[in-house]
Amino acid sequence: MPRLPRTLVAAALAAVTGLALSGCGGGGSPTVSKQSGQPTAGSGAFPVTVTHAQGTVTVPSKPERVVVLGFADAQIAAALDAPVVGAARNTSSPDGNWPGVKPAFASDIVTLDSLNPNLEKIAALDPDLILMTTAQPAFGNAYDKLSEFAPVISYKEKLLHDSGDELTTLIGAALGKKEKAAELIASSRAALAGFAKEHxxxxxxxxxxxxxxxxxxxxxxxxxxxxxxxxxxxxxxxxxxxxxxxxxxxxxxxxxxxxxxxxxxxxxxxxxxxxxxxxxxxxxxxxxxxxxxxxxxxxxxxxxxxxxxxxxxxxxxxxxxxxxxxxxxxxxxx
Structure with missing residues (x-):
């Protein structure tokens, strides 16, 4: 089987890889149960419970060491001022950042492989929250192992099929920044509506x-x-x-x-x-x-x-x- 390209776009669109992104899976861990429903969170209060496609997780306290493994995870986490200590590297970018990550992560943060999970390196970061709503399929397959390090937030329904608003809501809930996430969503919708009205x-x-x-x-x-x-x-x-x-x-x-x-x-x-x-x-x-x-x-x-x-x-x-x-x-x- 050909090697997966190292950009997410190519990985998502190139059928030659033979990998179906919708096939990402993962079982439960002692702290995860397979349930359905919406993320629940108080006004920044913890513990916070978040439900996604691979399980329901509880974030016990405000995250201080967040690892981001997907491009949208990095973009949304940066916009919500999350305390990111590790990020999957975009090899097509000189500084390793994904487009739209503002403020850009420092070079010593974007050091993780974006294709395959380096479990040892992720564990060494001592994360208290892992975001992988848009990470490569290998990360979804490693869900159980990653869950041993910290609560993991995966895609809501299906990889690369969730709306950006849904992912922002999930990530905002996990970070205890539900209101800030809602503000980001509202601002985005207003920008889109404004552009449509203008044109x-x-x-x-x-x-x-x-x-x-x-x-x-x-x-x-x-x-x-x-x-x-x-x-x-x-x-x-x-x-x-x-x-x-x-x-x-x-x-x-x-x-x-x-x-x-x-x-x-x-x-x-x-x-x-x-x-x-x-x-x-x-x-x-x-x-x-x-x-x-x-x-x-x-x-x-x-x-x-x-x-x-x-x-x-x-x-x-x-x-x-x-x-x-x-x-x-x-x-x-x-």
Missing amino acids: PGLKGKEYAFGQQYDGTVYAVVAPGGPTVAFFGALGMRLPKELAALPVTLGGSTAIAPERLDLLDSADVAFFGVYGAKERGAFVKRPLVSGLDLTKSGNLNFLEINEAAMLLGPNPAVTGELLARLGPALKKIAS
Whole structure:
């Protein structure tokens, strides 16, 4: 089996890995029980009980040593001023930080492998809370072992299918920052609503989002996924031609070369690529070069870290996403 790429976007979209992200699992530990429901928390009071897809955990006291293992975990934790002592490293970024982590973590914090859990290194950080709502599948599979070190907060329903608001609520509850999380969510929603109001021409417009990786074009088409929710908040939708495609790895689907004409069902498209060479290879595909999207300039390319934000949009990165996508969205709204 090929080695998983070291960026989350590639890991989520590249079917060649043979890993189904929805297959992440984990049993219970002596302090975890399989239950359903919503996170519960008082106004910053502890203990706090949080329920997620892999169990129900109790955080006994205010966390002082937080480890973050996924990109959204890092973004949301930073926005909520969590006391982070260790973070999974983004190897495509010079400083190791994931895009949208503000304030950025210091270089001595972003030292953990983002692909596979180094249990010894994580344990040495002496965490009192571990966040992995958007971590790689190997971390979900190591849930039981990680739970021996500290309470672990995993994805709410399914990896890369939860909305950013839901993840912010989960993480805010675990940190004892429920109100601050609610404020972050409210601010994000206001920004999205404001952009939509300022550009009413977006209502009803259709989009495509995905990535070209290793010669294959992937589109994110999960109907209930966070990307759909982000564009939906702007009044946009996924074209029915793309929505009808089978959802596979990470909420995505591979589009056969002879069916790239399906992209023209969208008014605007955003695709993550690894540099100018990959971008050139994408545009030179016969069906792509002939697309109305290409001819009109509405086929847009994202640097891979920007694509990571759009794969898992959450309230901590709403402003950055609107700033990056804004010019292309304003163009089709006019």
